Amino acid sequence: MAATRRLVNTVAVITINHPPVNALSSSVRHALVEEFGKASKDPTVEAIVLNGSNGKFSAGADIREFGTSAIKTVSLEDINGTIEASQKPVVAAIEGIALGGGLELALACHYRVADIQSRVGLPEVLIGILPAAGGTQRLPRLIGIPAALDVIVRGRHIPATEALNLGIVDEVVQGSAVDAAIQLAQKVIGLPLNKRRLSTLRISSNLNMEDFLDTTVEKTKKQFRGAQAPMACIEAVRASVLLPYHRGVEKERQLFLSLWATGQPQAQQYAFFSEREAAKWSHPSGARWYSEEPKLVRTAAVIGLGTMGRGIVISLSKANIPVIAIEQDAYQLEMGKKAVNSLLEREAEKLKQQGFSPGSKLASVHFTLAFGELQDVDLVIEAVYENMELKKEIFRKLSSVCKSNAFLCTNTSGLNIDEIASVTDRPNQVIGTHFFSPANIMKLLEVVRGQQTSLTTIATAMNLGKILGKVTVLVGNCPLFVGNRMLGPYLEQASYLLEEGCYPETVDRAMEEFGFAMGPFRMMDLAGLDVGWRSRTEKGLTGANVPQGTPARKRLGNRYSPLADLLCESGRFGQKTGKGWYQYEKPGGRTARPDPWVKDFLQKYRKTHQIKQQPSNQEQIVERCVYALANEGFRILEDGIASCPEDIDVIYNNGYGWPKYRGGPMYYASFVGLPKVFNTLEKYYKANADVPSMKPAFLLKKLAAVGGPPIKEWRLQVGKPVNKL
Ligand SMILES: CCCCCCCCCCCCC[C@H](O)CC(=O)SCCNC(=O)CCNC(=O)[C@H](O)C(C)(C)COP(=O)(O)OP(=O)(O)OC[C@H]1O[C@@H](n2cnc3c(N)ncnc32)[C@H](O)[C@@H]1OP(=O)(O)O
Numbered sequence: 001m002a003a004t005r006r007l008v009n010t011v012a013v014i015t016i017n018h019p020p021v022n023a024l025s026s027s028v029r030h031a032l033v034e035e036f037g038k039a040s041k042d043p044t045v046e047a048i049v050l051n052g053s054n055g056k057f058s059a060g061a062d063i064r065e066f067g068t069s070a071i072k073t074v075s076l077e078d079i080n081g082t083i084e085a086s087q088k089p090v091v092a093a094i095e096g097i098a099l100g101g102g103l104e105l106a107l108a109c110h111y112r113v114a115d116i117q118s119r120v121g122l123p124e125v126l127i128g129i130l131p132a133a134g135g136t137q138r139l140p141r142l143i144g145i146p147a148a149l150d151v152i153v154r155g156r157h158i159p160a161t162e163a164l165n166l167g168i169v170d171e172v173v174q175g176s177a178v179d180a181a182i183q184l185a186q187k188v189i190g191l192p193l194n195k196r197r198l199s200t201l202r203i204s205s206n207l208n209m210e211d212f213l214d215t216t217v218e219k220t221k222k223q224f225r226g227a228q229a230p231m232a233c234i235e236a237v238r239a240s241v242l243l244p245y246h247r248g249v250e251k252e253r254q255l256f257l258s259l260w261a262t263g264q265p266q267a268q269q270y271a272f273f274s275e276r277e278a279a280k281w282s283h284p285s286g287a288r289w290y291s292e293e294p295k296l297v298r299t300a301a302v303i304g305l306g307t308m309g310r311g312i313v314i315s316l317s318k319a320n321i322p323v324i325a326i327e328q329d330a331y332q333l334e335m336g337k338k339a340v341n342s343l344l345e346r347e348a349e350k351l352k353q354q355g356f357s358p359g360s361k362l363a364s365v366h367f368t369l370a371f372g373e374l375q376d377v378d379l380v381i382e383a384v385y386e387n388m389e390l391k392k393e394i395f396r397k398l399s400s401v402c403k404s405n406a407f408l409c410t411n412t413s414g415l416n417i418d419e420i421a422s423v424t425d426r427p428n429q430v431i432g433t434h435f436f437s438p439a440n441i442m443k444l445l446e447v448v449r450g451q452q453t454s455l456t457t458i459a460t461a462m463n464l465g466k467i468l469g470k471v472t473v474l475v476g477n478c479p480l481f482v483g484n485r486m487l488g489p490y491l492e493q494a495s496y497l498l499e500e501g502c503y504p505e506t507v508d509r510a511m512e513e514f515g516f517a518m519g520p521f522r523m524m525d526l527a528g529l530d531v532g533w534r535s536r537t538e539k540g541l542t543g544a545n546v547p548q549g550t551p552a553r554k555r556l557g558n559r560y561s562p563l564a565d566l567l568c569e570s571g572r573f574g575q576k577t578g579k580g581w582y583q584y585e586k587p588g589g590r591t592a593r594p595d596p597w598v599k600d601f602l603q604k605y606r607k608t609h610q611i612k613q614q615p616s617n618q619e620q621i622v623e624r625c626v627y628a629l630a631n632e633g634f635r636i637l638e639d640g641i642a643s644c645p646e647d648i649d650v651i652y653n654n655g656y657g658w659p660k661y662r663g664g665p666m667y668y669a670s671f672v673g674l675p676k677v678f679n680t681l682e683k684y685y686k687a688n689a690d691v692p693s694m695k696p697a698f699l700l701k702k703l704a705a706v707g708g709p710p711i712k713e714w715r716l717q718v719g720k721p722v723n724k725l
Pocket residue numbers: 020021023059060061062063064066067068071072076097099100101102104123124127130131132133135256260273276277
């Protein structure tokens with residue numbers, strides 16, 4: 001049964017029963033109509049409590065139903081209307097989550113009681129739509145326009161205590177929300193319900209409301225560049241001010257349908273399900289996530305308290321895993337300790353505001369210089385800077401100090417996991433954990449399996465990622481793994497565009513208007529140009545080891561752009577030096593301004609090398625950069641480094657500022673049409689045979705030849721993720 005009903009004295013308790021998250025599928029909606037109908041008619045029932053089974057109220061509409069005919073049967077808004085009109089008081093007992101349509105259902109009830117651990121919210125915007133069961137009309141009537149806009153446009157999950165302060169729920173309880181809701185229901189039997197019917201309330205609007213909404217539109221446009229859903233949310237909330245409830249609901253539905261027509265919801269919902277699928281990892285041996293038990297990580301250690309190490313320590317502590325944090329000398333340890341403690345204080349403050357005792361949520365961090373103290377930890381994450389020799393030295397030490405069943409993880413953005421594992425006494429327990437900076441904020445974790453990494457080690461690292469609240473993707477071992485490897489051809493094209501007549505700001509603007517959080521040049525300035533320079537120098541692509549007589553713009557017979565090297569040679573490392581592709585207000589400054597020096601430098605460079613000026617327009621810039629990126633994604637699939645295109649998209653959506661409303665680079669290629677992507681790359685490569693990264697990947701060619709099947713069918717062509725490198 002999708003919903004059940006039981007009687008407690010004169011209170012009917014209706015329970016939504018649709019595991020795992022009580023999504024409001026067509027069968028649930030039918031069952032709710034039936035149970036509410038019966039409870040309304042039953043003369044022994046004086047009040048109704050609505051809750052969800054397994055400690056979860058509801059995660060909202062069943063997202064899998066969008067785009068199918070099931071969504072059109074029994075509208076949730078009609079059910080909400082019936083509940084709100086009930087002559088018997090209805091109390092929502094919120095446990096766990098009341099999200100999206102789940103919260104809209106609760107808002108239709110006359111009262112809401114939540115348990116202290118629960119979260120409520122309207123996260124529809126995150127999957128490309130807007131609350132469309134009356135939520136954009138009821139919430140503003142309950143908590144006012146500014147607060148409702150914040151909740152609806154940001155789509156964040158709101159902890160119960162904050163929901164109480166905002167007025168979204170009436171009561172927060174430590175114990176059972178259902179018991180408290182039954183008590184409240186009994187208390188309010190016979191009391192008038194008019195003021196509890198949110199759709200009937202008037203919004204107290206002041207004269208500046210239109211100005212306020214217009215300002216919000218402008219801010220939101222900038223913040224969510226290109227995303228349509230946040231704008232639709234504001235328009236729906238505007239309707240709640242201007243129109244009576246039923247007309248507001250019509251507007252809400254109209255906006256929902258217009259959004260659907262943009263294609264953005266489909267991309268975002270693909271991204272949503274791809275994230276969940278990524279957790280269901282597979283291994284070339286045929287093993288899958290369900291066949292391997294992860295080991296429990298009760299204690300962990302982090303080596304190195306630089307930016308990455310600090311973030312990782314915070315993540316572990318927030319996941320209630322006690323941490324030993326190690327540095328190489330007293331000064332670095334003290335610096336790391338100060339930074340970590342100040343971040344932990346902030347976390348503790350947030351917890352206090354949510355009504356929790358920080359001690360119960362944040363695990364302890366012990367700072368030390370002594371490796372010997374690591375003998376009992378279950379797992380170590382090494383997070384020193386990217387230097388193979390240093391990492392190997394640390395892993396040798398860990399091998400001798402840590403207990404034999406401890407797992408050893410290396411936080412690297414591209415070094416060879418097998419080489420690091422080879423110096424240990426347990427290569428099967430070594431794995432790469434590529435966190436993204438800042439590690440306590442960024443959602444992505446690339447878990448990199450080496451040749452000898454055991455299934456238990458993989459299961460443990462993947463599970464740890466989940467415990468840390470990360471979107472975790474398992475990938476194979478190759479230079480730079482998935483995300484950074486794809487950046488290579490992308491950044492290469494960005495540099496060529498500068499040689500050919502564009503400027504950093506032109507390229508960045510095009511990519512940012514496409515939806516990237518940051519264009520390639522701003523991104524390089526943020527990351528530090530010296531990082532890539534060091535790596536190119538080590539590879540002999542620049543610096544003293546370049547063979548004499550090598551042309552400035554060629555390496556190994558292929559096109560090469562030395563622009564970034566030349567910037568570094570002038571001491572321009574990006575934000576950290578206050579100068580890079582842009583100029584900044586000071587070293588460490590954040591505001592990028594176009595730099596006349598760079599313009600002059602580029603003009604001289606083009607003249608020196610007699611490069612024909614053909615500045616590309618916005619569409620060409622996007623095509624060259626994005627197709628280059630996706631093409632490398634196809635190669636990564638061919639090489640067996642990523643298991644499926646969805647994993648690549650998850651990596652780009654969560655670690656590289658790719659606009660989720662475009663699904664990810666592989667989804668985008670599929671959306672544009674693989675034959676078109678193939679033909680464009682082929683044309684470019686024919687004209688530029690010295691740019692091998694633009695040669696269409698074999699897999700792309702194969703898929704394009706059969707007309708570009710839907711992305712979920714690519715797996716058939718890709719096969720098992722066997723590392724072919
Ligand atoms: C198209 C033309 C139509 C024309 C008709 C127009 C009529 C329009 C009427 C529209 C009515 C709209 C009503 C409403 O406003 C819309 C919504 O409610 S949209 C949904 C909003 N809710 C969310 O976005 C929540 C999404 N879920 C989560 O954030 C998380 O899953 C969670 C609930 C916080 C739980 O997190 P975890 O514990 O980490 O678990 P998982 O994330 O792994 O999830 C477990 C499992 O559940 C699946 N799942 C989760 N939520 C939903 C969902 N809402 N619908 C379907 N399935 C869901 C998830 O995929 C996992 O599945 P598994 O991987 O195990 O198969």
